[in-house]
Amino acid sequence: MRRIGREPQAWLLIMPMLAIMVVVTGYPLVSTFRLSFTDATLTGRIAGFHWVGWENFRYVFSDPDFGDAFLRTLYFTFVSVASEILLGVLVALLMDCDFVGRSVVRALLVLPWALPTIVNAMMWRLIYNPGYGSLNALLLQLGLIEQYQSWLGDPDLTMNMVILADVWKNYTLVALIVLAALQTIPRELFQAAAIDGAGPWTRFWKITFPHILGPLTVVLILRMIEAFKVFDIMYLMTRGGPADATKTVSFFVYQESFAYLRAGSGASYAVTVALTSGVMIAVYITLLRQREGRA
Amino acid sequence: MNRFSGWVAGLGLAVLAGVLAPSLASAEDVTLNALFMKQAAYSEDDIRAMTTDFEKANAGIKVNLEFVPYEALHDKIVAAQGSGASGYDVVLYDVIWPAEFATHGFLQDVTSRIPESQSAQVFDGAWTTVTYDNKRWGMPWILDTKYLFYNTEMLQKAGIASPPHTWAELAADAKIIKDKGIVKFPIVWSWAQAEALICDYTTLVAAYQGNFFENGKPSFDSGGALEAIEYMDKSLKDGLTDPHSREYLEEDVRKVFSNGDAAFALNWTYMYNMANDPKESKVVGKVGIVPAPGVEGKAPASAVNGSMALGITANSGHADDAWKYITFITSQPVQNKYAKLSLPIWKSSYEDPAVTGGQESLIAAAKQSIADLYPRPTTVSYQELSAILQKRIQEVLLGKSSPEDAMKQAAKDAERLH
Numbered sequence: 001m002r003r004i005g006r007e008p009q010a011w012l013l014i015m016p017m018l019a020i021m022v023v024v025t026g027y028p029l030v031s032t033f034r035l036s037f038t039d040a041t042l043t044g045r046i047a048g049f050h051w052v053g054w055e056n057f058r059y060v061f062s063d064p065d066f067g068d069a070f071l072r073t074l075y076f077t078f079v080s081v082a083s084e085i086l087l088g089v090l091v092a093l094l095m096d097c098d099f100v101g102r103s104v105v106r107a108l109l110v111l112p113w114a115l116p117t118i119v120n121a122m123m124w125r126l127i128y129n130p131g132y133g134s135l136n137a138l139l140l141q142l143g144l145i146e147q148y149q150s151w152l153g154d155p156d157l158t159m160n161m162v163i164l165a166d167v168w169k170n171y172t173l174v175a176l177i178v179l180a181a182l183q184t185i186p187r188e189l190f191q192a193a194a195i196d197g198a199g200p201w202t203r204f205w206k207i208t209f210p211h212i213l214g215p216l217t218v219v220l221i222l223r224m225i226e227a228f229k230v231f232d233i234m235y236l237m238t239r240g241g242p243a244d245a246t247k248t249v250s251f252f253v254y255q256e257s258f259a260y261l262r263a264g265s266g267a268s269y270a271v272t273v274a275l276t277s278g279v280m281i282a283v284y285i286t287l288l289r290q291r292e293g294r295a
Numbered sequence: 296m297n298r299f300s301g302w303v304a305g306l307g308l309a310v311l312a313g314v315l316a317p318s319l320a321s322a323e324d325v326t327l328n329a330l331f332m333k334q335a336a337y338s339e340d341d342i343r344a345m346t347t348d349f350e351k352a353n354a355g356i357k358v359n360l361e362f363v364p365y366e367a368l369h370d371k372i373v374a375a376q377g378s379g380a381s382g383y384d385v386v387l388y389d390v391i392w393p394a395e396f397a398t399h400g401f402l403q404d405v406t407s408r409i410p411e412s413q414s415a416q417v418f419d420g421a422w423t424t425v426t427y428d429n430k431r432w433g434m435p436w437i438l439d440t441k442y443l444f445y446n447t448e449m450l451q452k453a454g455i456a457s458p459p460h461t462w463a464e465l466a467a468d469a470k471i472i473k474d475k476g477i478v479k480f481p482i483v484w485s486w487a488q489a490e491a492l493i494c495d496y497t498t499l500v501a502a503y504q505g506n507f508f509e510n511g512k513p514s515f516d517s518g519g520a521l522e523a524i525e526y527m528d529k530s531l532k533d534g535l536t537d538p539h540s541r542e543y544l545e546e547d548v549r550k551v552f553s554n555g556d557a558a559f560a561l562n563w564t565y566m567y568n569m570a571n572d573p574k575e576s577k578v579v580g581k582v583g584i585v586p587a588p589g590v591e592g593k594a595p596a597s598a599v600n601g602s603m604a605l606g607i608t609a610n611s612g613h614a615d616d617a618w619k620y621i622t623f624i625t626s627q628p629v630q631n632k633y634a635k636l637s638l639p640i641w642k643s644s645y646e647d648p649a650v651t652g653g654q655e656s657l658i659a660a661a662k663q664s665i666a667d668l669y670p671r672p673t674t675v676s677y678q679e680l681s682a683i684l685q686k687r688i689q690e691v692l693l694g695k696s697s698p699e700d701a702m703k704q705a706a707k708d709a710e711r712l713h
Binding site: 042243244252 | 312369370373374395399400401487488489538539541547550551556559654676677678682685686689690693695
């Protein structure tokens with residue numbers, strides 16, 4: 001090993017992982033892209049499949065339901081990610097303070113994040129149940145509602161309730177990452193700022209925020225990608241209902257491919273979703289680089 | 296170095312033994328993978344008991360059972376096609392899927408495996424579950440429809456002498472019960488955005504003698520089909536139907552009824568004995584059952600065909616053994632033994648005291664309903680049609696659209712389907 005240079009050595013060591021990635025990620029990606037231009041069915045038993053060019057994509061963009069779902073998914077992404085960031089930062093700031101039992105609470109923070117999405121979705125479905133759910137019971141006992149509500153049955157309310165369930169699970173990731181970043185801030189900075197007459201708000205903006213911006217950006221992008229692709233929590237809690245109120249773009253991919261057995265069409269929806277995610281991330285990273293360049 | 300190589304050798308031998316052992320043990324054993332449904336009809340315990348009996352009678356065949364919720368059944372069967380021979384051998388499928396599955400080649404044609412003598416012994420409604428394109432794609436197993444369940448005590452309190460025979464009577468009875476304050480929302484349904492909604496809707500369409508398609512064109516925006524949705528809408532607006540029904544599936548309907556929170560419910564056979572089970576229900580002994588109501592001057596009763604069948608998957612490597620399993624659990628003796636949660640497909644079973652004992656009212660209702668099963672459209676793109684109808688009907692039930700507008704939109708969407 002000593003005779004091979006540093007760079008070829010690095011490539012050699014990365015090769016196995018790259019090979020796996022090409023097979024596991026690259027091949028399906030190329031295959032999906034290719035499928036999106038055909039009219040393939042999931043089994044291919046119906047007279048093979050034919051090249052249809054942009055036909056599938058034309059269908060995707062002319063589908064009014066898909067347009068609605070797109071806006072809905074954007075709403076879900078922005079509201080849930082914003083809530084997670086806000087809640088996560090606040091909780092992280094709280095965890096940074098000294099109080100009795102702090103280490104216990106910090107450890108508990110991992111639990112919602114560690115919960116599998118399926119378990120989370122089923123748990124919240126039970127909490128929201130209109131007949132015997134604990135949310136209804138709590139609000140009734142507190143006198144905030146007069147009778148048990150149908151939280152997942154009202155199309156205007158359902159999306160927000162699903163967002164609540166998703167935020168509850170994911171804000172702890174933000175909190176933990178921001179908390180780790182907060183630990184790197186030297187305490188003397190705060191003391192010096194206080195002596196100079198800076199209030200808490202100024203101390204946050206000038207000292208804390210620049211330090212957590214880096215990790216916060218990373219977790220923001222991560223959460224945005226995942227939120228745009230959201231499928232499992234919707235499928236489990238409401239199956240896209242009521243009246244399509246929680247049907248997101250990934251639902252169309254699933255439905256076209258597995259329920260309607262149109263693999264080609266499903267692939268075109270998938271490509272559209274992936275490209276949109278890509279554009280969103282590119283825009284965001286550019287904006288952030290500009291900001292960092294200025295600061 | 297010596298100790299290390301000793302460890303490696305030992306580990307290697309252990310791995311080798313682990314790999315060889317299963318293949319040495321029973322080279323003759325055939326393992327079948329079977330996919331079933333979790334709720335409604337036969338319980339998991341029943342199916343496991345049937346399978347154990349089969350394995351005892353057929354040494355050398357083992358059956359792996361898998362249970363999924365009904366809503367996942369279709370997609371699971373579709374997704375398993377990719378597994379080839381290591382996927383499922385036997386699958387339970389719904390009456391609405393043979394057109395799709397046969398066309399896409401998911402099931403094996405078993406027309407030649409079914410003896411001619413059996414055709415007359417099994418109900419016609421059961422055969423439609425497996426027939427498409429003049430071929431048979433499986434053996435019927437669950438013969439089911441939705442019945443009208445009613446709480447006998449509540450009807451008594453309201454002074455109603457006999458259960459309703461028409462939907463109009465049902466609405467009138469429900470109003471009496473509501474006005475007397477016996478229960479806030481007398482009727483509960485399974486109107487979540489799922490196939491369960493279409494089953495309830497189809498029951499009403501059958502009663503109003505409506506059609507899904509007429510001369511190849513969608514006709515849910517007129518005639519009996521429109522009256523069906525108008526009935527659903529009105530019962531909500533009049534406060535007779537529990538508004539939470541719009542979130543419920545069949546299990547929720549069963550729980551609400553069994554808790555004594557509803558006077559009328561529409562549900563499958565399985566609810567009858569579960570609502571009379573002291574471990575599951577608070578209304579034991581107060582459960583009445585009749586065929587789903589009809590409409591004056593149109594149909595005397597209504598019954599949606601909710602049957603299911605067992606088929607051999609196209610990719611199965613053990614078709615003959617799979618057929619042995621299917622024949623066993625669909626046989627009359629086995630079906631008669633487990634007739635408490637799902638009724639047999641065999642005509643003569645309904646005269647057998649072993650089957651009818653303890654559930655006479657269910658059998659009486661079944662005899663009438665099974666004779667008149669109403670099918671949902673048998674089209675290759677049924678899943679898509681169902682999704683369109685589910686969405687539009689929900690829009691009406693949630694007050695987002697009028698019945699006419701929603702159904703017109705549904706008809707327009709459905710026209711794009713082949």
